Amino acid sequence: MREEKRRRFLGRANMAVLTWVAADGGPAATPVWYLYRDGKLLIHTMHPTAKTRAMGQNANVCLCVQDPEPPYGYVTVWGEAKMSTGPAAYALEEELAYRYLGRLGGRYYLRNLVPTMKGEHTLIEITPTRTSSLDGSDGINPLALALMRTLRKVPGLG
Numbered sequence: 001m002r003e004e005k006r007r008r009f010l011g012r013a014n015m016a017v018l019t020w021v022a023a024d025g026g027p028a029a030t031p032v033w034y035l036y037r038d039g040k041l042l043i044h045t046m047h048p049t050a051k052t053r054a055m056g057q058n059a060n061v062c063l064c065v066q067d068p069e070p071p072y073g074y075v076t077v078w079g080e081a082k083m084s085t086g087p088a089a090y091a092l093e094e095e096l097a098y099r100y101l102g103r104l105g106g107r108y109y110l111r112n113l114v115p116t117m118k119g120e121h122t123l124i125e126i127t128p129t130r131t132s133s134l135d136g137s138d139g140i141n142p143l144a145l146a147l148m149r150t151l152r153k154v155p156g157l158g
Contacts, residue, residue, distance in 0.1 A: 001075065001133035009075055010036035013099050016065040018043060020051060021058040028054065033096040034063065041077060041126040044093040046119035047085065055081045061126060069149050071136035079126040089123035
């Protein structure tokens with residue numbers, strides 16, 4: 001994927017999988033919401049967790065964002081995780097809740113679920129040091145692509 005297309009791709013609200021080096025030295029991964037802003041990937045989490053403790057020891061992470069629709073595509077980003085707490089971390093949680101759940105779902109999540117979470121709101125900032133990407137739609141007629149995605153959702157045809 002060319003740089004501009006990669007930026008647009010990362011600007012969409014797809015789920016991502018964050019991978020880090022676990023305390024035992026092996027890989028660990030979890031799906032996350034993210035925001036791409038000013039060339040950085042921002043993730044909200046709570047601290048302390050196994051994830052934040054491990055990233056405190058080894059900040060090397062990988063984030064893979066996948067288009068869930070055929071013919072698929074992805075962007076994988078490697079970098080170092082920089083963690084911080086404070087008002088910006090909770091502000092990111094609010095922004096992500098509305099981005100991924102919509103106005104009503106986001107409000108419900110923030111009022112009813114977030115208060116039950118233990119720990120301190122933490123912002124993870126990843127500055128990419130390396131990327132890899134694939135755009136499965138390159139070379140496909142836009143009309144054929146739209147039809148492929150639509151028919152996939154029709155019971156019995158997909």
